[in-house]
Amino acid sequence: MTRLYADPARFSEDQLRGFAAAHPEHATLVPGGVIRTGPLRPGQVAVVVGGGSGHYPAFSGLVGGGLAAGAVVGNIFTSPSSRQAESVARAADAGGGVLYCFGNYAGDRMNFGMAQARLRDAGIDTRTVLVTDDVASAPADQSGDRRGIAGDFTVFKVAGAAAEEGLTLDAVEAAAHHANAATYSFGIAFAGCTMPGADAPLFTVPEGKMAIGLGIHGEPGVEDADMADAPTVARILVDRLLAERPATAGSRVAAILNGLGATKYEELFLLWGHVGQALAEAGLTVVRPEVGELVTSLDMAACSLTLMWLDEDLERWWCAPADAPGFRRLPLPVAPAVPRALPDTVPETPDVRGDEPSRSTATTILDVLHALQHALHDAADELGRIDAVAGDGDHGRGMAKGVDAAVRAAEQADSRSAGARSLLSAAADAWADEAGGTSGVLWGVGLRALAQELGDTGAADAARAAAGARAAFEAVTTLGGAAPGDKTLVDALAPLVDTFTAGIGRGDDTVSAFARAAAEAGSAAEATAALTPRLGRARPLAQRSVGTPDPGALSLALCARTASDLLAD
Numbered sequence: 001m002t003r004l005y006a007d008p009a010r011f012s013e014d015q016l017r018g019f020a021a022a023h024p025e026h027a028t029l030v031p032g033g034v035i036r037t038g039p040l041r042p043g044q045v046a047v048v049v050g051g052g053s054g055h056y057p058a059f060s061g062l063v064g065g066g067l068a069a070g071a072v073v074g075n076i077f078t079s080p081s082s083r084q085a086e087s088v089a090r091a092a093d094a095g096g097g098v099l100y101c102f103g104n105y106a107g108d109r110m111n112f113g114m115a116q117a118r119l120r121d122a123g124i125d126t127r128t129v130l131v132t133d134d135v136a137s138a139p140a141d142q143s144g145d146r147r148g149i150a151g152d153f154t155v156f157k158v159a160g161a162a163a164e165e166g167l168t169l170d171a172v173e174a175a176a177h178h179a180n181a182a183t184y185s186f187g188i189a190f191a192g193c194t195m196p197g198a199d200a201p202l203f204t205v206p207e208g209k210m211a212i213g214l215g216i217h218g219e220p221g222v223e224d225a226d227m228a229d230a231p232t233v234a235r236i237l238v239d240r241l242l243a244e245r246p247a248t249a250g251s252r253v254a255a256i257l258n259g260l261g262a263t264k265y266e267e268l269f270l271l272w273g274h275v276g277q278a279l280a281e282a283g284l285t286v287v288r289p290e291v292g293e294l295v296t297s298l299d300m301a302a303c304s305l306t307l308m309w310l311d312e313d314l315e316r317w318w319c320a321p322a323d324a325p326g327f328r329r330l331p332l333p334v335a336p337a338v339p340r341a342l343p344d345t346v347p348e349t350p351d352v353r354g355d356e357p358s359r360s361t362a363t364t365i366l367d368v369l370h371a372l373q374h375a376l377h378d379a380a381d382e383l384g385r386i387d388a389v390a391g392d393g394d395h396g397r398g399m400a401k402g403v404d405a406a407v408r409a410a411e412q413a414d415s416r417s418a419g420a421r422s423l424l425s426a427a428a429d430a431w432a433d434e435a436g437g438t439s440g441v442l443w444g445v446g447l448r449a450l451a452q453e454l455g456d457t458g459a460a461d462a463a464r465a466a467a468g469a470r471a472a473f474e475a476v477t478t479l480g481g482a483a484p485g486d487k488t489l490v491d492a493l494a495p496l497v498d499t500f501t502a503g504i505g506r507g508d509d510t511v512s513a514f515a516r517a518a519a520e521a522g523s524a525a526e527a528t529a530a531l532t533p534r535l536g537r538a539r540p541l542a543q544r545s546v547g548t549p550d551p552g553a554l555s556l557a558l559c560a561r562t563a564s565d566l567l568a569d
Contacts, residue, residue: 002194002195002196002197002298002299005196005197008195008196008197011053011075011076011196011197012052012053012073012074012075012076015053016029016033016034016053016060016073017029019034019056019060019061019325020034022325023325024037025037026063026064026323026324026325027060027063027064027325030070030087030088030091031083031084031087031088032072032073032080032081032083032084032085032086032087032088033050033059033060033070033071033072033073033080033084033087033088034060034063034070034071034073034088035063035069035070035071035088035091035092036063036064036065036068036069036070036092038065039094040069040092040094040096041094041166042094042095043094043095043096043166044069044094044095044096044163044164044166045094045096045097045098045099045162045163045167045168045169045172046069046070046089046092046093046094046096046097046098046099046163047067047068047069047070047099047101047156047159047160047163047172047176048068048069048070048071048072048085048088048089048092048098048099048100048101049062049068049070049071049072049100049101049102049152049156050071050072050073050074050080050085050088050100050102050108050112051072051073051074051079051080051102051103051105051108051152052073052074052075052076052077052078052079052080052217053073053074053075053076053077053078054076054077054193054217054296054297054298055216055295055296055297056293056296056326057293057294057295057296057324057325057326057327058152058153058156058294058295058296058326059071059072059073060073060325060326061324061325061326061327062153062156062160062324062326062327063324063325064322064323064324064325064327065164065321065322065323065324066157066160066161066164066320066321066322066323066324066329067156067157067160067322067323067324067327068101068156068160068324069092069094069160069163070088070089070091070092071088072084072085072088072089072112076195076196076298077195077217077297078107079105079107079108079110079111079112080108080111081111082110082111082112082113082114082115082118083115084111085100085111085112085114085115086115086118086119089115089119089124089126090119090122090124093124096163096168096169097124097125097126097127097169098119098124098125098126098127099126099127099128099129099159099163099169099172099173099176100112100115100116100126100127100128100129101128101129101131101152101155101156101159101176102128102130102131102148102152103130103131103147103148103149103152103216104130104131104132104144104145104146104147104148105147105148105217109130112128113128116128125169127169127173129155129159129173129176129177129180130148130180131148131151131152131155131180131183132144132145132146132147132148132180133146133148133149133150133151133152133154133155133180133183133184133185133306134146134147134148134149134151134185134186134187134213134215135184135185135186135240135241135244136186136187136212136213136214136221136222136240137213137215137222140244147215149185149187149214149215149216149295149304149306150185150187150216150256150258150294150295150304150306151180151183151184151185151256151306151308152295153256153258153290153294153295153306153327154179154183154254154256154306154308154318155176155179155180155183157179157317157318157320157322157327158175158176158178158179158314158317158318159172159175159176159179160322161316161317161318161320161322162175162176162317164320165320175313175317178313178314179308179314179317182246182249182308182309182310182311182314183306183307183308184241184244184306184307184308185241185256185304185305185306185307186213186237186240186241186304186305187213187214187221187237187258187260187302187303187304187305188210188211188212188213188214188221188233188236188237188302188303188304189205189210189211189214189220189221189260189300189301189302190205190210190211190227190263190301190302191204191205191262191300191301191302192204192205192220192300193260193261193262193297193298193299193300194298194299195298202219203219203220205220205224206224208226208227209224209225209226209227210224210225210226210227210228210233211223211224211302212224212225212236214260214297214300214302214304215297216260216295216296216297216300217297230270230271230274231274233271233274233303234271234274234275234277234278235274235278237275237303237304237305238275238278238279238282238305239278241305241307242282245309246309249309250309250310250311251283251284251285252284252285252287252309252310252315253279253284253285253286253287253307253308253309253310254286254287254288254289254290254306254307254308254310254314254315254318255275255276255279255286255289255290255305255306255307255308256289256290256291256294256304256305256306257271257272257275257289257290257291257292257303257304257305258290258292258293258294258295258296258303258304258305258306259292259293259296259302259303260293260295260296260297260300260301260302260303260304261293261296261297261298261299261300261301261302262299262300262301262302263301263302263303265291265292265293267303268291268292268303269291271303272289272291275305276289287310287315287318287319288318288319288329294326294327319332350422351413351416351418351419351422351423351426352418352419352421352422352456353416353417353418353419353456354417354418354419354420354422354423354456354457355419355456355457355458357457357458357459357460358419358420358421358454358455358456358457358458358459358460359417359419359420360459361419361420361454361459361460362413362414362418362419362420362422362423362424363414364567365410365420365423365424365427366407366410366411366414366423367566368562368563368566368567369403369406369407369410369427370407371562371563371565371566372403372559372562372563373400373403373404373407375558375559375562376396376399376400376403376555376558376559377400379396379555379558380396380397380399380400381396382396383395383396383399383551383554383555384396384397386548386549386551386554387551389544389545389548390533390544390545390548391551394437395439395551395552395555396551396555398435398436398437398439398440399435399439399555401434401435402431402432402434402435402439402440402443402444403431404434405430405431405433405434405435406427406428406430406431406447407427408430409426409427409429409430410423410424410426410427410430412426413426413427418456419455419456419457420451420454420455420456420460421451421452421454421455421456422451422456423451424447424448424450424451424454425447425448425451425452427447428443428444428445428446428447428448428450428451429444429448431443431444431447432444432445438480438552439489439552439555441479442476442479442480442489445475445476445479446472446473446475446476446493447472448475449468449471449472449474449475449476450468450469450471450472451468452468452471453465453467453468453471454468461510462504462509462510462513463504465500465504465510466500466501466504466505469496469497469500469501470497470501472493472497473493473494473497476489476490476493477490480535481535482535485531485534486531486533486534486535487528487531487532487533487534487535487545487550487553488533488535488550488552488553489550489552489553489555489556490553491524491525491527491528491531491550491553492521492522492524492525492528492552492553492554492556492557492560493521493556494524495517495520495521495523495524496517496518496520496521496524496556496557496560497517498517498520499513499516499517499520499521500513500514500516500517503516503517510567511564511567511568514560514563514564514567515564515567515568517560517564518557518560518561518563518564519561521556521557521560521561522557522560522561524553524557525549525550525553525554525556525557526549526554527549528549528550528553529546529547529548529549530546530547531546531550532545532546533545533550
């Protein structure tokens with residue numbers, strides 16, 4: 001939802017004024033839009049792009065060297081008027097003529113067409129190239145009826161580079177047509193966008209579905225399909241575009257994986273890993289791919305893939321330098337970079353084969369880890385909900401990821417007949433490496449300290465177990481700096497260790513002592529609801545945390561109870 005505005009009716013004008021103020025070295029405000037701050041060379045073709053607001057970096061963010069000379073900016077998702085288009089073109093003209101370039105929409109065609117007629121009457125040679133890249137909007141035999149979506153960018157980039165080379169208006173127009181004919185796009189939406197001042201999106205996607213064949217003006221897709229994971233989405237995008245591969249196309253393509261506002265960079269990078277793999281499997285070489293936001297739709301949760309099939313000219317123009325507020329491309333290096341020597345990876349601690357008593361303990365440890373895995377996955381959502389009260393809501397997911405890694409590492413160590421120390425050390429290191437964050441490293445250091453006391457030979461008797469518990473507590477508190485009362489996992493760990501070691505000291509059997517310790521840890525974890533956090537991410541929202549137990553203490557108590565139940569069986 002667009003939450004920041006003064007008057008929703010003037011959103012376009014207000015954002016454009018702020019844009020120009022933020023980028024005075026690139027863009028100068030003129031009636032109807034912006035032009036380059038620095039003048040074009042005398043006689044250079046002025047490439048003027050445009051359309052409605054809501055698509056940044058398109059269109060104003062693409063004004064700069066190697067790209068557009070000017071951008072006409074209308075109201076949100078609305079064609080600019082003919083007067084606006086004429087005004088920007090007159091301000092951008094450097095004597096070489098004007099090339100209008102915009103997506104194939106009726107309002108844009110009419111208003112830019114009227115402006116073109118006026119400019120020609122005034123003696124300014126003006127041409128128009130429509131972008132028609134969206135394969136979902138019309139069949140292949142009606143490609144001229146297709147609308148322009150993220151493929152706008154490839155056509156703008158080629159036209160701007162051709163103009164920067166000093167080509168004539170005829171040649172720049174031909175280059176833009178050539179780029180458009182080689183460009184194909186296809187998109188998928190997960191949620192609609194909301195106009196400034198509106199309280200509902202322009203369209204909704206049914207729960208568990210995705211909209212296939214999105215538009216960039218808040219239009220829904222042409223059909224709904226079941227929501228899919230990233231590899232499947234990548235395959236849908238790639239297969240749909242490969243089906244349109246021109247008969248004369250080579251094996252080199254420019255590619256854009258475009259986010260439309262709410263599908264952000266890390267999701268796009270993840271998706272690109274699968275898209276790039278699918279393109280490589282199809283025998284294609286991707287030249288300087290772009291992954292990010294280039295043609296957006298306010299806050300639409302969506303992505304699109306664009307391919308431009310390259311020849312020598314298109315590749316040169318695609319790779320040419322550009323410098324605009326919304327896109328910057330540096331020249332390719334003269335010589336390819338020489339891969340640097342990579343450092344050795346962190347060496348793994350070798351397993352030690354355990355004797356029979358230690359192998360028995362290792363098997364028990366593996367059983368406990370499997371039980372913890374089930375328990376933590378079952379509790380992950382609830383732990384995340386509790387963590388979100390005053391934190392970032394990732395505790396349940398982090399614990400599940402950590403224990404998964406620990407189980408995998410322990411299984412591998414077990415297959416090599418590792419002793420108790422080696423198996424638990426491998427699990428501890430994997431937990432810390434995969435889970436990350438505070439909890440991950442604390443669990444890793446605590447389990448590793450416990451492992452050192454268990455050893456790879458001999459039985460893990462009560463004395464060893466008690467010493468390991470105390471070593472784990474010391475390692476966690478030394479590294480984390482927390483003490484009881486700080487509202488952290490230490491509030492559950494301290495009574496767990498104190499009760500267990502006291503029971504062992506009295507001569508209690510290990511299982512009974514640990515059962516009482518686990519019960520004490522559970523009570524202490526629940527009691528953290530009354531505490532105010534003094535460490536960690538919850539501290540800045542300390543008062544919000546009061547009344548809710550600490551998620552780290554709860555998860556530790558859950559693990560203690562789960563291990564106790566298993567040992568009792």
